[in-house]
Amino acid sequence: MPARDMDIPADTLPERAAVRAEAARLLERFLAAGAQPVETEILQPAGTLLDLYGEDIRARAYVTADPLEGEMMLRPDFTVPVVQMHMAGGAEPARYAYAGEVFRRQEHHGARAREYFQAGFELFARDDTEAADAEVFALFAEMLAPLGLRAATGDIGILRAAVEGLSTSPARKAALLRHIWRPRRFRALLDRFGGRVPPNETRKRLIASLGHATPEELMASAGPMIGLREPGEIAARARALAQDAAEPPLSGSEVETLDDVLGLRGTAPVALAHLRDVAVDLPAIGGAVERLARRLDALAARGIDVETLEFEASHGRSTLEYYDGFVFSFVAEARPDLPPVATGGRYDALTRVLGQGREIPAVGGVIRPGLVVALREGIA
């Protein structure tokens, strides 16, 4: 199950008024950092969110029916509507801030919060993306400093580059990239592409049959054509499977290298040095690794102690979020029962999906004022 990073036991929620005041205070800080305040509607069209996140979002957001607009969702986060608003005609670069309630459907017991406040900051800028990453992280670090939280960072961009650098077919790379956020399916694919798990008997029979018959002939004997998926689509995928069966397995050393990158964790300088070593064998990650180096320089220039900053290559992989580069979170180490107090990251791909042909590099994050208040009261 994906980590439910936004969940919190409801009974640890402090008084609502105190949380609302904290949200306003955080928003003020974001505005002082140069952001424009923005508002989004609570009722969001469900279609956009379903197309982005898939059916899983139904289990995590409240769906309601509008007689005119069809299915609507109670805002599960601000990022999507803020990106849409920016893509519809925002000036560049842009900094936005917001504060308000989000709503998360809970399908399991355990008194998780169904509604809570978020305060967020989003930065859309084309130049120097590493400086933008550092600006957002440093702002969050400064605002959260009194709580003594542990910060963790990662970089989905390095994972993507590592997959793109494998010496295998574009189809296999695309399949792996599509499932970076679903570790279990990713692992199953890697096991098959690496030859560790053989194809099942039905697949073997299909490949054997395709040696002496066309997909069209096999389809004709399998049954009548029904459904919207057309014969050409079925035949094309059957041919692709035959092609894939002829593809040599990923070498053991490549799978090992990828596993090494996926499992990498340590302080940022140690991780960077290690990734530079890996880049000797896997030159495709070189660009992403140098972006990490520039980001660490930019963070240091903003006063972040990068020597002790934690880096975890797989950080942010198990959430539903759309992060594809730098990712970060701030957690209270003394309270393992609480979700992260703040999370964020880079989501360039999201702007591409929502931009209808346009895109802009973007990075941002949210803080949960309810947790800030709870922790501050705990400290006091």
Place this chain on the structure above:
Amino acid sequence: MSLKIGVPSKGRLMEKTFDWFGARGVQMARTGSDREYAARVEGAEGVEMVLLSAGEIPRELAAGRIHLGVTGSDLVREKLADWDREVVELARLGFGHADLILAVPACWIDVDTLEDLDGAASAFRAAHGHRLRIATKYHRLVREFLRDVGVADYQLVDSQGATEGTVKNLTAEAIADITSTGETLRANHLKILSDGVIHRSQATLYMSRRADWDTGETGGARAVLASLADRLDLDLPGRE
């Protein structure tokens, strides 16, 4: 106070339930006219039978309005969030077998596993501009299953009946439905994915965790159940 047991109000499920209890010395029967939902129980002191639609028994158990209930395990898992927090499975009754499965058109020679379904869904979305539609009435079970195994780019469309026909009628590309023999699937030119069994269902006797088990002069419903446990060969959970 007596122990209330909810039993499916009609059809084979009701008859087989009566048979199961009858074989263990508890005689159940409907009384009155064919159309009247009244019932009696003999051979067990303090047991009151309530005839209900099988689909409503999970909710009645979760609300604690009945102590025990017989219904399909598929219905309990579909209708109750965190079902094992609401009810305890006391006995699988050995009838009413049906599997909740994923099926696709037999002509999809390229699809046999969930991995294939996922791959086909990705290509389908690229070609058609919408996610691959799976018709079902078991939304919770299907969504949780597909999330756990990591299938993406699909959408669930609601189908409350004649689900096997939705592919031919172009309202879905695949289905998730209950089948016992697979005949209806074959007749509609569908095949089951080799790793596409979501849940193997059968009629099951459940105990409510929410019902009042203790009120009453003679030990309440708990005492009634204890007196039946040996005959029904039940392992009762400890008091919570």
